[in-house]
Each structure stands twice: as C-alpha cells, then as structure tokens.
Amino acid sequence: MNILVTGGAGFIGSALVRHIINNTTDSVINVDKLTYAGNLESLKDIEESERYSFECHDICNHKEMQRIFKAYQPDVVMHLAAESHVDRSITGPSEFIQTNILGTYTLLEVAREYTSTLDKDKRDSFKFHHISTDEVYGDLPHPDDFEEPNCEDVLPLFTEKTSYAPSSPYSASKASSDHLVRAWLRTYGLPVVITNCSNNYGPYHFPEKLIPLVILNALEGKPLPVYGEGNQIRDWLYVEDHARALYEVVTKGQVGETYNIGGHNEKKNLEVVQSICGILDNLVPKEKKYSEQIVFVADRPGHDKRYAIDASKIHSDLGWKPEETFETGLLKTVKWYLNNQSWCKSVQDGSYKRERLGQLKGNS
Structure with a gap:
C-alpha cells in the first residue's frame, strides 16, 4: 500500500512510520x-528507504494537500497531525483549534474529492484512519472517590460507547475532530475508522511530557514537578505497541468502527515519577536518591482525575494486545534517553527550557 501519514515526524507518528518501513513492504508519504x-531526527534510521517520502506542509493548506493526494495516490490515510499538549492548549488554544479542527476538516474534504476520482476497486479499499485520544471522554471515577478499600474491580473504563465530555481546549479540539470524521462517513460516505488511545510513552518523546521531562530533569539535578498530590491516574501505552495497533486497525479494522487502544497499565502520576527515580538510582547512582528532587506544584486547571481504557474490542476483533508491561517499557524508555542525549539536545531549540506551561494567572 501507499500510506499517507500526517504528523509522521512527531512522537507517535515517527514510531508508526518506523514500524511500517521496518516491518512491512508498504510505502509511506510523511x-x-x-x-x-516534529523532528526528522526521529526518522534518521529509515529516511534513505526507497519506500519513504517526506513533504513539509501544513495540513490546513488545501491546495498542497490536493497536490500531495494527486501525486502519491494513497491507498489509505493515517491522520496523526495534531497539537497535543494539554498545558500548551490552556495558555494558547488557537493553534489547537486551527490544526486539530480545521486541519482535520481540510484533510476530510481533500480525501472526499480524491476518492471521487478513484476506480471502484481502489475506492472500495480506501480508508481514512483518524488517530485520537482517550481524553475526549473526560475523566473517570477515581479510587479515592470510594470509601471501601480495593474498589478497583468495580471502577469503570472508557469503552467505544463512552459519551464525550472533554475538559481541556486540547481534548475539546480532538473531540471536535472525531465528530467531523464521523459526520463525513454518515453524510458523504467517506470510509473512516477512528482510534482513541491512552497516554503514550517511549523513545523520541518531546521533553515537555511527563516521562521525558522527569528523566532529563533528574539527570540534571533539577526539580521533578508533580501536579497537586500526584494522584491523577493514567493508563500508559508503550508507543511501539501503539504503532502496531494502528497498523492492525488500518489494514484489518472495519469502516465506521472505533477502537480504543490502551496499555492495561493504570498508574498514579506520583508512582510514575517514583518508578523513574528508582530506575535511575540503579542505572546512574549518585549520593542522594533521585526521589529527593520531587516537588509538588499547583495542580493544572481542570485536571482530569483518571483515564483508563477498555481495549477488549481491538483484542477480540483484531487480535492486538500490548507486548510491553509498564515496567519493561519504562526501563527501555529510560535507557533510550540515557543513550540518546544528543537527540534530546537537538530537539530543544532554545525556545523551551522545560519550564512549566499552562499556568493561569495567580497559579504557581
């Protein structure tokens, strides 16, 4: 297949591109x-492949998207391009509206125009795969909400039928794009499939996100900031497991279906930070414990309490399940950052110093 991947130089996108080039005979247009x-350093290993092409353009540019579709004749589209950091969306929501909503609209329209020109066989096999987030569902009840101990067995999970209730400008923009994608299926018959994933982690993650931020700050002796009391729970998914799942969905998933992708790893944020500190204590020991660098800071506005994915549908329908546990995946991740300090330096262009983002006036 010719697979058009948007956002293929980002964290999840680059993992997907590497997976396709290294494990299939398909071609990728990034x-x-x-x-x-987005950084092309994340694609150094595959950039010389004859099956890989790169186009540096904004998905909001209708004319350029038309040209790319016409020139490369994609068999499927895997749409990952998005602004994705909640903290940035709090202080600057405009870019999120532009890219996540208007960009998705542009791609849907170009894909609709393009499929109308295809012969029946190619049109029938075409798919528009929209990659989204579990944050569109809002948040779930937290164990701290229950009086009885060991209540985890009765806590609900996000399913593909969970109602949308986004909390941040980021999640609201992704929810909006999900709704657009479904509308283009129902109104125009565009063959679409949607996936909603839990928190990703792994190599090549930009250091504004929790895990790489903590690793790099810890190594430099800087504070390790934890929002509130660190009780917020996330379901952690190793990015290479996610890439495998995305490929299964685009090749085997049914048009019109939604598939939730999760790692089966619910962890409190404080637990995650402490786990990183423990790994670093073993791999790069120093006089004091890394956990002594943990500091608690004012919570994020509108911070969701708990995310947790029910990924039984993608397992039963497509046979996918994660290969990494949180422990194995986190160890691989920490080791990768220790061995790739040059990448970490190259992606930080000087405009971001790993300072806290997303604060409202009066918060600290």
Whole structure:
C-alpha cells in the first residue's frame, strides 16, 4: 500500500512510520509541518528507504494537500497531525483549534474529492484512519472517590460507547475532530475508522511530557514537578505497541468502527515519577536518591482525575494486545534517553527550557 501519514515526524507518528518501513513492504508519504514537536531526527534510521517520502506542509493548506493526494495516490490515510499538549492548549488554544479542527476538516474534504476520482476497486479499499485520544471522554471515577478499600474491580473504563465530555481546549479540539470524521462517513460516505488511545510513552518523546521531562530533569539535578498530590491516574501505552495497533486497525479494522487502544497499565502520576527515580538510582547512582528532587506544584486547571481504557474490542476483533508491561517499557524508555542525549539536545531549540506551561494567572 501507499500510506499517507500526517504528523509522521512527531512522537507517535515517527514510531508508526518506523514500524511500517521496518516491518512491512508498504510505502509511506510523511506529511508534517515540522512544528516544535516534529523532528526528522526521529526518522534518521529509515529516511534513505526507497519506500519513504517526506513533504513539509501544513495540513490546513488545501491546495498542497490536493497536490500531495494527486501525486502519491494513497491507498489509505493515517491522520496523526495534531497539537497535543494539554498545558500548551490552556495558555494558547488557537493553534489547537486551527490544526486539530480545521486541519482535520481540510484533510476530510481533500480525501472526499480524491476518492471521487478513484476506480471502484481502489475506492472500495480506501480508508481514512483518524488517530485520537482517550481524553475526549473526560475523566473517570477515581479510587479515592470510594470509601471501601480495593474498589478497583468495580471502577469503570472508557469503552467505544463512552459519551464525550472533554475538559481541556486540547481534548475539546480532538473531540471536535472525531465528530467531523464521523459526520463525513454518515453524510458523504467517506470510509473512516477512528482510534482513541491512552497516554503514550517511549523513545523520541518531546521533553515537555511527563516521562521525558522527569528523566532529563533528574539527570540534571533539577526539580521533578508533580501536579497537586500526584494522584491523577493514567493508563500508559508503550508507543511501539501503539504503532502496531494502528497498523492492525488500518489494514484489518472495519469502516465506521472505533477502537480504543490502551496499555492495561493504570498508574498514579506520583508512582510514575517514583518508578523513574528508582530506575535511575540503579542505572546512574549518585549520593542522594533521585526521589529527593520531587516537588509538588499547583495542580493544572481542570485536571482530569483518571483515564483508563477498555481495549477488549481491538483484542477480540483484531487480535492486538500490548507486548510491553509498564515496567519493561519504562526501563527501555529510560535507557533510550540515557543513550540518546544528543537527540534530546537537538530537539530543544532554545525556545523551551522545560519550564512549566499552562499556568493561569495567580497559579504557581
């Protein structure tokens, strides 16, 4: 297949591109605007492949998207291009509206125009795969909400039928794009499939996100900031497991279906930070414990309490399940950052110093 991947120089996108080039015979057309979080250094290993092409363009540019579709004749589209950091969306929501909503609209329209020109066989096999987030569902009840101990067995999970209740400008923009994608299926018959994933982690993650931020700050002796009391729970998914799942969905998933992708790893944020500190204590020991660098800071506005994915549908329908546990995946991740300090330096262009983002006036 010719697979058009948007946002293929980002964290999840680059993992997907590497997976396709290294593990299939398909070709990839990577369309990426190369904002601060997109970096071609993440694709060095595959950039010389004859099956890989790169186009540096904004998905909001209708004319350029038309040209790319016409020139490369994709068999499927895997749409990952998005602004994705909640803290940035709190202080600057405009870019999120532009890229996540208007960019998705542009791609849907170009894909609709393009499929109308295809012969029946190619049109029938075409798919528009929209990659989204579990944050569109809002948050779930937290164990701290229950009086009885060991209540985890009765706590609900996000399913593909969970109602949308986004909390941040980021999640609201992704929810909006999900709704657009479904509308283009129902109104125009565009063959679409949607996936909603839990928190990703792994190599090549831009250091504004929790895990790489903590690793790099710890190594430099800087504070390790934890929001509130660190009780917020996330379901952690190793990015290479996610890439495998995405490929299964685009090749085997049914048009019109939604598939939730999760790692089966619910962890409190404080637990995650402490786990990183424990690994570093073993791999790069120093006089004091890394956990002594943990500091608690004012919580994020509108911070969701708990995310947790029910990924039984993608397992039963497509046979996918994660290969990494949180422990094995986190160890691989920490080791990768220790061995790739040059990448970490190259992606931080000087405009971001790993300072806290997303604060409202009066918060500290």
